Amino acid sequence: MICRFRHIKQVVASLALALALLATTLQNSHAHEIRPAIVDLVFIGDGTVELDMSLILEAALAEVGAEHADTDESPNAAVYDELRLMDETALAAEFERSKDRFLDGIRLMVGETRIALDVTSVELDPVGDTDFARLSRLALTGSLPAGASKVTFSFNPAFGPNVIRVPDDQGGHSYSAYLGDGSPSAPIPVAGGLSMSAGQVFLDYIGIGFTHIVPKGLDHILFVVGLFLLSPRLKPLLIQITAFTVAHSVTLAMAMLGVISLPASIVEPLIAASILFIAIENLGTDKLSRWRPYVVFAFGLLHGLGFAGVLTEFGLSPTHFASGLLGFNIGVEVGQLAVVAACYALFGAWFSDKSWYRARVTMPMSLAIGAIALWWVAERTGLVA
Numbered sequence: 001m002i003c004r005f006r007h008i009k010q011v012v013a014s015l016a017l018a019l020a021l022l023a024t025t026l027q028n029s030h031a032h033e034i035r036p037a038i039v040d041l042v043f044i045g046d047g048t049v050e051l052d053m054s055l056i057l058e059a060a061l062a063e064v065g066a067e068h069a070d071t072d073e074s075p076n077a078a079v080y081d082e083l084r085l086m087d088e089t090a091l092a093a094e095f096e097r098s099k100d101r102f103l104d105g106i107r108l109m110v111g112e113t114r115i116a117l118d119v120t121s122v123e124l125d126p127v128g129d130t131d132f133a134r135l136s137r138l139a140l141t142g143s144l145p146a147g148a149s150k151v152t153f154s155f156n157p158a159f160g161p162n163v164i165r166v167p168d169d170q171g172g173h174s175y176s177a178y179l180g181d182g183s184p185s186a187p188i189p190v191a192g193g194l195s196m197s198a199g200q201v202f203l204d205y206i207g208i209g210f211t212h213i214v215p216k217g218l219d220h221i222l223f224v225v226g227l228f229l230l231s232p233r234l235k236p237l238l239i240q241i242t243a244f245t246v247a248h249s250v251t252l253a254m255a256m257l258g259v260i261s262l263p264a265s266i267v268e269p270l271i272a273a274s275i276l277f278i279a280i281e282n283l284g285t286d287k288l289s290r291w292r293p294y295v296v297f298a299f300g301l302l303h304g305l306g307f308a309g310v311l312t313e314f315g316l317s318p319t320h321f322a323s324g325l326l327g328f329n330i331g332v333e334v335g336q337l338a339v340v341a342a343c344y345a346l347f348g349a350w351f352s353d354k355s356w357y358r359a360r361v362t363m364p365m366s367l368a369i370g371a372i373a374l375w376w377v378a379e380r381t382g383l384v385a
Contacts, residue, residue, distance in 0.1 A: 105156030209331020247300025
């Protein structure tokens with residue numbers, strides 16, 4: 001009777017913790033990730049320069065800030081949420097009122113000379129599904145000073161992070177750089193050509209890969225945590241992580257080279273389903289099967305297609321394709337290992353050898369992860385709004 005009562009208490013505690021984790025994480029899953037503004041710098045050829053921008057305009061107007069990974073972390077989150085509910089007419093009016101402040105935060109420089117910019121086009125979408133951030137498109141133009149050979153670009157960090165790109169004649173980008181802290185770009189030649197070394201691109205994309213996992217990649221984080229929960233022993237865990245890394249590196253490279261392509265509407269639900277599978281397996285067995293690394297490898301192929309969406313958006317330079325791709329993969333790997341280290345420090349090192357570890361740690365956390373993943377599957381397939 002005492003053993004049965006103790007078992008019931010463990011189950012109740014597991015369910016309570018699972019519900020707490022579920023509530024917290026689902027709240028965060030609905031929070032709005034700050035995507036970088038994508039800025040294409042185009043030299044027209046008649047002395048005119050154009051900035052074609054795709055950005056979350058509401059986050060820029062609310063000045064959520066590049067230091068936040070999520071808009072809900074900003075003290076201006078309420079302003080951002082209010083702007084997101086505006087229709088395109090109201091948002092356009094709000095932008096018109098804030099246009100001078102917005103333009104003041106964008107600097108296109110030739111040496112010490114600032115190029116005056118004006119907004120020539122504004123494209124805003126209807127409100128749509130408020131679970132997802134709305135992207136707006138702006139076009140800004142200015143005139144280059146006579147004899148200008150190079151320009152530098154910077155974006156007020158209060159408006160969020162950004163990626164500056166220079167389109168080439170082949171439909172790609174001859175230059176791209178991630179600017180997350182408001183620092184200016186390297187000098188960009190007006191006549192074309194790269195000004196970033198392979199080493200600079202490599203280091204830049206390590207940071208991009210890491211932040212795509214920590215703190216922005218909640219689905220990838222939960223997948224790695226799920227792997228840890230069933231067997232926190234180092235060797236089998238490293239085998240799984242390695243299988244996952246090799247797999248996503250393969251499909252990421254193939255997708256970036258145009259060999260394979262799947263739309264996000266297919267990839268994202270399958271990524272959520274892979275997390276759900278791992279969680280269900282954790283609940284169904286306490287043994288690490290010999291075929292699990294192969295399953296993890298297969299799921300890694302899916303996650304690699306998800307990573308490809310990030311690099312495609314950033315416009316990885318063909319000239320430094322290899323260094324950028326390698327840097328991104330290393331950043332992702334370091335991010336995954338950081339998640340494993342955090343799991344080990346929080347509960348693996350202290351409790352993994354306890355008799356109650358599975359009942360009080362593996363089961364409730366897997367329940368929470370499985371519930372979140374199930375919600376994501378339904379959400380990403382359109383079964384729930």
